[in-house]
Amino acid sequence: MRNYKIRKFKDKIAYLACLFCALIATLPLISILLEVIKNGFPALNIDFFTKPPGAVGEPGGGIANAIQGTLILLGLTSLIGVPIGVLSGIFLAEFGDNNFGRLVRLSNNILAQFPSIVIGIFVYLVVVIPLGSFSPLAGAISLSIIMIPIVTRTTEEALKLVPNTLREASMALGVSRWRTIISIVLVSAKDGVVTGTLLSIARIVGETAPLIMTILGSQWFFSGLNAPMDSLTLRIWRLALQPYEYAHQQGWGAALVLILLVLFFNVSARVLTRSKYRRV
Amino acid sequence: MIGKKSVSVGREIEEIDRPKGIYKLEIENLNAWFGTKHVLKDISMKIRANAVTAIIGPSGCGKSTFIRCLNRMHELVPSARVEGKVLLDGVNIYSKEIDPVLVRRRIGMVFQKPNPFPMMSIFDNVAAGLKLNGIRDKKRLYEIVKRSLEQAWLWDEVKNDLDKSGASLSGGQQQRLCIARALAVEPEVLLLDEPTSALDPIAASKIEQLIVSLKKNYTIVQVTHNMQQAARISDYTAFMYLGKLIEYDETSKIFSNPREELTENYIAGRFG
Amino acid sequence: MLGDKIFKYATTFVAALSILILTFMVLELFRNSMPVLSLKFIFGVNWNPVVGMEEYGVLPYMLGTLVTSAIAVAVGVPISLGIAIYLSEMAPDFVRKPLSYIIELLAAVPSVIYGLWGMFVFRFWVIEFIEEPLSKYLGFIPIFQGQPFGLDILTSGLVLAVMIIPTVSSVSREVLMAVPNTLREAAYSIGATKWEAIRLGVLSYAKSGIFGAIILGLGRAVGETMAVSMVIGNAIGEAAIPTSLFKAGQTLASLIANEFNEADPISLHAKALIGVGLILFLLALVVNLVAQIMIWRTIKTRGGLVE
Numbered sequence: 001m002r003n004y005k006i007r008k009f010k011d012k013i014a015y016l017a018c019l020f021c022a023l024i025a026t027l028p029l030i031s032i033l034l035e036v037i038k039n040g041f042p043a044l045n046i047d048f049f050t051k052p053p054g055a056v057g058e059p060g061g062g063i064a065n066a067i068q069g070t071l072i073l074l075g076l077t078s079l080i081g082v083p084i085g086v087l088s089g090i091f092l093a094e095f096g097d098n099n100f101g102r103l104v105r106l107s108n109n110i111l112a113q114f115p116s117i118v119i120g121i122f123v124y125l126v127v128v129i130p131l132g133s134f135s136p137l138a139g140a141i142s143l144s145i146i147m148i149p150i151v152t153r154t155t156e157e158a159l160k161l162v163p164n165t166l167r168e169a170s171m172a173l174g175v176s177r178w179r180t181i182i183s184i185v186l187v188s189a190k191d192g193v194v195t196g197t198l199l200s201i202a203r204i205v206g207e208t209a210p211l212i213m214t215i216l217g218s219q220w221f222f223s224g225l226n227a228p229m230d231s232l233t234l235r236i237w238r239l240a241l242q243p244y245e246y247a248h249q250q251g252w253g254a255a256l257v258l259i260l261l262v263l264f265f266n267v268s269a270r271v272l273t274r275s276k277y278r279r280v
Numbered sequence: 281m282i283g284k285k286s287v288s289v290g291r292e293i294e295e296i297d298r299p300k301g302i303y304k305l306e307i308e309n310l311n312a313w314f315g316t317k318h319v320l321k322d323i324s325m326k327i328r329a330n331a332v333t334a335i336i337g338p339s340g341c342g343k344s345t346f347i348r349c350l351n352r353m354h355e356l357v358p359s360a361r362v363e364g365k366v367l368l369d370g371v372n373i374y375s376k377e378i379d380p381v382l383v384r385r386r387i388g389m390v391f392q393k394p395n396p397f398p399m400m401s402i403f404d405n406v407a408a409g410l411k412l413n414g415i416r417d418k419k420r421l422y423e424i425v426k427r428s429l430e431q432a433w434l435w436d437e438v439k440n441d442l443d444k445s446g447a448s449l450s451g452g453q454q455q456r457l458c459i460a461r462a463l464a465v466e467p468e469v470l471l472l473d474e475p476t477s478a479l480d481p482i483a484a485s486k487i488e489q490l491i492v493s494l495k496k497n498y499t500i501v502q503v504t505h506n507m508q509q510a511a512r513i514s515d516y517t518a519f520m521y522l523g524k525l526i527e528y529d530e531t532s533k534i535f536s537n538p539r540e541e542l543t544e545n546y547i548a549g550r551f552g
Numbered sequence: 553m554l555g556d557k558i559f560k561y562a563t564t565f566v567a568a569l570s571i572l573i574l575t576f577m578v579l580e581l582f583r584n585s586m587p588v589l590s591l592k593f594i595f596g597v598n599w600n601p602v603v604g605m606e607e608y609g610v611l612p613y614m615l616g617t618l619v620t621s622a623i624a625v626a627v628g629v630p631i632s633l634g635i636a637i638y639l640s641e642m643a644p645d646f647v648r649k650p651l652s653y654i655i656e657l658l659a660a661v662p663s664v665i666y667g668l669w670g671m672f673v674f675r676f677w678v679i680e681f682i683e684e685p686l687s688k689y690l691g692f693i694p695i696f697q698g699q700p701f702g703l704d705i706l707t708s709g710l711v712l713a714v715m716i717i718p719t720v721s722s723v724s725r726e727v728l729m730a731v732p733n734t735l736r737e738a739a740y741s742i743g744a745t746k747w748e749a750i751r752l753g754v755l756s757y758a759k760s761g762i763f764g765a766i767i768l769g770l771g772r773a774v775g776e777t778m779a780v781s782m783v784i785g786n787a788i789g790e791a792a793i794p795t796s797l798f799k800a801g802q803t804l805a806s807l808i809a810n811e812f813n814e815a816d817p818i819s820l821h822a823k824a825l826i827g828v829g830l831i832l833f834l835l836a837l838v839v840n841l842v843a844q845i846m847i848w849r850t851i852k853t854r855g856g857l858v859e
Contacts, residue, residue, distance in 0.1 A: 399756040
């Protein structure tokens with residue numbers, strides 16, 4: 001039957017087409033990883049990791065200040081974003097089954113989709129301008145606005161997974177509600193909360209746009225909360241735009257460091273999830 | 281006719297012109313697994329043509345898995361495995377040259393929860409199988425859809441609403457729609473997996489009567505957990521327990537004078 | 553009891569912060585861009601920050617955002633759907649996990665690295681395999697006119713396509729997995745092939761959810777900044793109107809990234825850029841709200857099937 005043969009043919013073609021799509025999507029990833037390693041590795045040397053950039057146009061120097069900046073931002077942002085995110089997540093999971101909770105969830109969803117560069121503009125207007133200067137604090141605030149919705153959502157989901165019977169048992173023993181939430185529920189859910197935090201850190205470490213107008217970028221190490229600062233992402237951006245070959249190579253090197261950093265947090269989050277299931 | 285009733289052997293389609301035996305399906309040493317779990321153990325039986333054969337047994341005995349092996353649906357589950365033979369008119373549907381797609385056209389299935397395609401109209405639901413097989417002529421489609429809905433005792437209720445969504449019908453109507461959809465591709469065997477357990481008693485009773493009327497033209501195998509239903513409408517009954525076929529005989533004999541003690545205990549409600 | 557009350561108020565207050573931040577953000581954006589907002593701003597094509605001859609019109613940048621996002625969706629969505637279908641309906645178990653992890657990794661790569669790769673690697677692939685052949689054989693068609701240089705609208709669109717693949721494919725996969733298995737079985741039971749079963753039993757049911765995933769990808773493409781700013785060629789004003797795929801262009805987001813640091817903080821130029829930010833936010837908001845509604849609809853409803 002011709003019709004039958006055509007159907008079988010279409011079946012085969014559909015399978016091949018979908019397989020092709022899956023394979024073609026792996027090409028950019030493989031290319032990016034290969035190029036970053038191939039072009040970035042030669043740039044790595046002692047100076048690269050210990051010195052700030054030299055004068056523009058002069059080869060040599062490194063990205064030490066950018067690495068420092070990224071780490072400082074990571075720390076400051078987590079300090080602000082994690083407590084707010086976790087507490088909001090607790091609110092939504094334990095007290096959030098009402099209209100106000102729905103409003104909070106909606107705001108978080110909208111915030112999560114906000115183009116990050118517009119968040120940068122906002123923080124520029126309310127922190128940088130009043131302060132009179134660019135500031136690592138402004139950078140951290142803008143990154144925590146990105147971090148908070150992520151941590152809130154993952155914390156809420158992790159807490160919701162804790163069975164209600166646990167809460168009831170604890171309160172039946174006379175433990176107060178807030179103690180129950182902190183010592184029993186949160187502790188049970190801690191793996192999920194930590195995973196969510198690690199994933200959000202992996203995300204903000206790679207952000208560039210909001211930093212453009214909050215920390216500006218710099219050729220020097222951290223110089224206080226009232227001065228510009230550099231970050232890996234800003235450095236990569238600026239190096240790529242320079243017309244010098246050595247700068248491009250340093251850019252690839254910085255990209256290699258950045259990708260390793262991002263992968264570190266991503267993989268840690270994944271390892272934590274896997275071990276969570278194994279324990280059960 | 282939709283197309284020749286045929287079985288694909290290799291790349292050629294042959295017309296099998298066998299004399300109509302009294303057995304439509306012959307099952308020989310059928311074994312099935314879900315991963316390492318052995319769910320069907322060495323089942324052999326012969327299913328009579330143009331009769332209703334009921335499969336009864338407590339939950340977990342493997343009766344659903346059994347009929348899914350009869351139209352090669354069991355193997356769609358990942359990690360599922362089947363060994364043994366199932367002969368349809370003497371041809372083993374599990375032989376390597378046979379395409380399961382063609383088997384499923386000749387052996388249709390109706391499921392426990394009615395599952396009409398929700399995004400399609402009543403007409404399109406019934407016509408779905410026909411369109412797959414290349415029938416595009418609107419007049420022919422209409423004829424076959426009408427005939428199928430009539431056979432499923434649904435035509436009068438929906439004939440003016442053929443464009444309405446399949447999901448807009450009541451539970452009993454949806455199930456009859458699924459029966460019509462299965463009948464449209466002109467199968468020879470109809471497998472029913474607890475077809476009335478999700479329906480109210482009135483709808484269920486209508487379907488029972490429908491099943492009895494269908495056996496004139498089709499061979500019916502029905503899984504049911506409702507013993508009274510099996511006693512009411514089936515000609516032959518098979519009792520399964522823990523993956524094995526315990527007893528298989530005429531319904532009247534099974535319910536009045538079973539050979540096995542296990543069968544008798546189940547029928548008497550002592551377990552299950 | 554007191555401890556409980558304090559705790560509840562504390563968490564409520566913190567949770568309310570997100571609402572406060574959001575509201576504050578929108579207000580500040582409006583307030584600071586008020587002086588430039590006008591019909592001329594939205595529909596003008598000239599962009600001149602020189603004091604005395606100032607003119608600010610964002611139409612070219614809106615068109616740039618539209619065209620690059622359209623390319624991203626046109627190329628990225630079919631590939632994402634193919635991936636989603638392959639992973640949810642066709643792939644054998646030992647392939648599924650590693651492959652889906654690879655796709656997830658695509659989402660973890662920072663935007664600035666996509667930009668780096670786009671500038672120094674991908675752009676040359678696009679020139680050699682797409683732009684040069686198109687220019688040679690179809691160069692008479694207006695959208696293929698111009699010397700292929702690689703830092704243009706087409707390349708930006710294609711980089712965006714790669715960047716939205718993880719989002720669209722993973723949401724589509726969730727939508728496909730939410731389709732009840734019994735519909736697939738119904739298709740198989742009337743003798744459908746695997747692809748026919750996917751078409752009949754899965755895709756038709758998942759249509760609006762998949763549409764939602766597409767709109768979500770569109771939202772991502774609209775807001776994407778760094779990668780685009782590095783490969784789009786940084787055109788300004790009238791020259792940024794996307795008349796050809798091989799022309800340099802500019803999107804709302806890339807404009808802000810490229811010009812913000814140069815603008816005098818108290819100037820009209822800065823206010824204009826803030827206005828661009830506002831428009832960008834509104835655009836992303838609308839697109840994302842539509843997406844949420846569509847996805848929510850498929851995952852929630854079960855199409856009227858008997859429960």
